[in-house]
Amino acid sequence: xxxxxxxxxxxxxxxxxxxxxxxxxxxxxxxxxxxxxxxxxxxxxxxxxxxxxxxxxxxxxxxxxxxxxxxxxxxxxxxxxxxxxxxxxxxxxxxxxxxxxxxxxxxxxxxxxxxxxxxxxxxxxxxxxxxxxxxxxxxxxxxx
Amino acid sequence: xxxxxxxxxxxxxxxxxxxxxxxxxxxxxxxxxxxxxxxxxxxxxxxxxxxxxxxxxxxxxxxxxxxxxxxxxxxxxxxxxxxxxxxxxxxxxxxxxxxxxxxxxxxxxxxxxxxxxxxxxxxxxxxxxxxxxxxxxxxxxxxxxxxxxxxxxxxxxxxxxxxxxxxxxxxxxxxxxxxxxxxxxxxxxxxxxxxxxxxxxxxxxxxxxxxxxxxxxxxxxxxxxxxxxxxxxxxxxxxxxxxxxxxxxxxxxxxxxxxxxxxxxxxxxxxxxxxxxxxxxxxxxxxxxxxxxxxxxxxxxxxxxxxxxxxxxxxxxxxxxxxxxxxxxxxxxxxxxxxxxxxxxxxxxxxxxxxxxxxxxxxxxxxxxx
Numbered sequence: 001x002x003x004x005x006x007x008x009x010x011x012x013x014x015x016x017x018x019x020x021x022x023x024x025x026x027x028x029x030x031x032x033x034x035x036x037x038x039x040x041x042x043x044x045x046x047x048x049x050x051x052x053x054x055x056x057x058x059x060x061x062x063x064x065x066x067x068x069x070x071x072x073x074x075x076x077x078x079x080x081x082x083x084x085x086x087x088x089x090x091x092x093x094x095x096x097x098x099x100x101x102x103x104x105x106x107x108x109x110x111x112x113x114x115x116x117x118x119x120x121x122x123x124x125x126x127x128x129x130x131x132x133x134x135x136x137x138x139x140x141x142x143x144x
Numbered sequence: 145x146x147x148x149x150x151x152x153x154x155x156x157x158x159x160x161x162x163x164x165x166x167x168x169x170x171x172x173x174x175x176x177x178x179x180x181x182x183x184x185x186x187x188x189x190x191x192x193x194x195x196x197x198x199x200x201x202x203x204x205x206x207x208x209x210x211x212x213x214x215x216x217x218x219x220x221x222x223x224x225x226x227x228x229x230x231x232x233x234x235x236x237x238x239x240x241x242x243x244x245x246x247x248x249x250x251x252x253x254x255x256x257x258x259x260x261x262x263x264x265x266x267x268x269x270x271x272x273x274x275x276x277x278x279x280x281x282x283x284x285x286x287x288x289x290x291x292x293x294x295x296x297x298x299x300x301x302x303x304x305x306x307x308x309x310x311x312x313x314x315x316x317x318x319x320x321x322x323x324x325x326x327x328x329x330x331x332x333x334x335x336x337x338x339x340x341x342x343x344x345x346x347x348x349x350x351x352x353x354x355x356x357x358x359x360x361x362x363x364x365x366x367x368x369x370x371x372x373x374x375x376x377x378x379x380x381x382x383x384x385x386x387x388x389x390x391x392x393x394x395x396x397x398x399x400x401x402x403x404x405x406x407x408x409x410x411x412x413x414x415x416x417x418x419x420x421x422x423x424x425x426x427x428x429x430x431x432x433x434x435x436x437x438x439x440x441x442x443x444x445x446x447x448x449x450x451x452x453x454x455x456x457x458x459x460x461x462x463x464x465x466x467x468x469x470x471x472x473x474x475x476x477x478x479x480x481x482x483x484x485x486x487x488x489x490x491x492x493x494x495x496x497x498x499x500x501x502x503x504x505x506x507x508x509x510x511x512x513x514x
Contacts, residue, residue: 018268046268052381072290074282075335076273081260083273091279091334093287103274111335116290127272138272 005030005124005137014126014135020047022124022139023063030124031063032139034100043100065097066122067144075111084128094120094141108142119144147357148235149368150512151245152181153474158317158348158462161253166198169349170206170251177247177351177474182363185210188353189243191217194230194250195466206249223502224415225376226250227350227469231510232374234354244356245363250470251349258333259345262503277503278342278416282334284385285418289336291433294421296336298436300327302417303341305445306453310460312487317346317462341417346462350471367481372495372513373399379505389426389499392507396497397428400511404428407511408450408493409479411472413500414457420444423499424452427509451489454479469508472498480514 006024008014016022023033034043037051038058045064050057072093079087092106092114106114107125120141127138154176156169170193178185193203203219222229227250234246262275269275288294304324310316322340330340353363360368373396379388397403404427412427414420421435429450430438438444444452455461455475458468476496478484496512 017271018266021268072283072287074279074286074337075332076276076279077331077335078258078278078333079273080258080262080276082265082270083276085273089273091274091276091283093283103269104272105274116286136271 008135009137014137015130017127017136017138018046020061025063029066030122030139031066032096032102032122033061034064035059036062043098045100045102064100068094068096068102068120068141070106070114070116070118070120071095072116073106073114090114092120092141105138105140106142107140113143146239146241148238148354148371149357149360150352150371150473150477151355151360151364151368152177152179152183152353153477154178154180154351155315155471155474156349157315158346158464161347164347166195166202166251166253167206167209169253169347170249170351171209173251173349173351174206174210174247174249177353181353183245183353186213187245188213188215188247190215190234190237190246192220192230192234192246192248193217194220194226194248194470195252196221196223196226198252198466222376222506222508223504224413224463224465225469225500225502225506225508226466227471228498228500228508228510229376229469231352231371231469231473232376232508235371235374238354238356244359246354247351248354248470249349249351250467252464252466253347254345254464256345276334278334278337281416281418282337284422285336287385288418288422292436294436296328297324298440299336299341299417299421300324300338301439302414302420303327303459305439306414306457306459309446309454309487310456312485313456313461316456316460317344317348318456318460337416337418343415343458343463346464348462348464348467348471350467350474352470352473352477367514369477369480370513372401372511373397374510375399376506376508378507386422386426386432388505388507389423389501390428392509393427393497393499396509396511400495400513402495402511406495407497408491409454409476409489409496410450410452411455411457411475411498412452414453414459415463417459420452420457427497427499446487446489449491451491454484454487454489469498469500472500473510476512480512
């Protein structure tokens, strides 16, 4: 699946939800991409121009660990009027195994199965179709 | 040093007002505040207009209805904290010596449903469907339940209390009481937040007239309520959910020369019921984690030791975004003067606090003394 999405993105059949938010490893596994400070090592997602910890501006992109723990979640049953995808969907706060806090969607998980403390892993999934009817792909978590 | 007193407060009722413009409702609130102060528009030396989505120079449009006096006018947008922010800026303007009499009006006409258009549209958060206000509070609620054992019933009690208060407030959008069962059985919006735990979208306006202590008594013989401290702050990196409101409140307490233990009345940001529970803790009314117990034990009732949101709060009075921080101060003023009628608190408060917070991590607090 991941390889197909990688190819779809490369050939322009699909579009990323936002630039520089995810990448595929050599093994084809998807990773969230964070900004990492070359001075203090702080990593944050999504990417920022300056380090929120030491305020220096030398940030590089770094792929994150694919595993993490669910810290909080909610099932959105009535979303923003701007949202083009399906409801309900789960918004999740996850801390990755390398310690980065991420707010994204948790997919492939029934609402009643979600539980604080559960193990999750990174995936890339279609969210909705854009104006050109391309699938818009975003980095999400799924149950591990 | 110059002291800043509230000399007038006025509102336009909250609700749905499709037949009126934002200028209509704001004008009414401002005129009511001027009348309450015994002041005229020509006494006003600066005008701070708080709103989030009413368009370019909405403040000037209202000012022009009153007349072209040439005074400075400022439009203040700071999400749900806009009103408290405008009051903070107006207070500073008087303390600086620039002006002696200032009008603050907060107003908004809103669309129905969950608020959209939050954040940069091309951003990750917006495109991923993450910028959903009830969801942001729901994430905090789940965490609070997990860490401290706060229950869904305790959260629902906030809605029950605030509807009970709103039923006594003639300017409230919802003047009906609700039962715990009705709140618990209302549909889920973002688990565990239910429909009757969400503030409504609303049309409404509120205004206050502030004056330096040098001139305040030229206008009114009513009790003077002083803005003893105020602060607007934003979130920091890597801290707990409650840190920004706690820090902002501590700044305002210090300015006022009091502590949380002196507060006898509060209007806080109950946009969603978990918010009010967390604000008890953040503003220092109880230890972190004990907000659920605070509502359950009745301390926040009108008859309690520290009444919170006697107006009905955002939940029942309504939450026209730009209005809220100003409406909170109207309520504090009426309560501290003893003019709040059937919802009058019984503890004759000497010190009170108002608190709003909003998207982008902004917190705004003001502390009042009689």
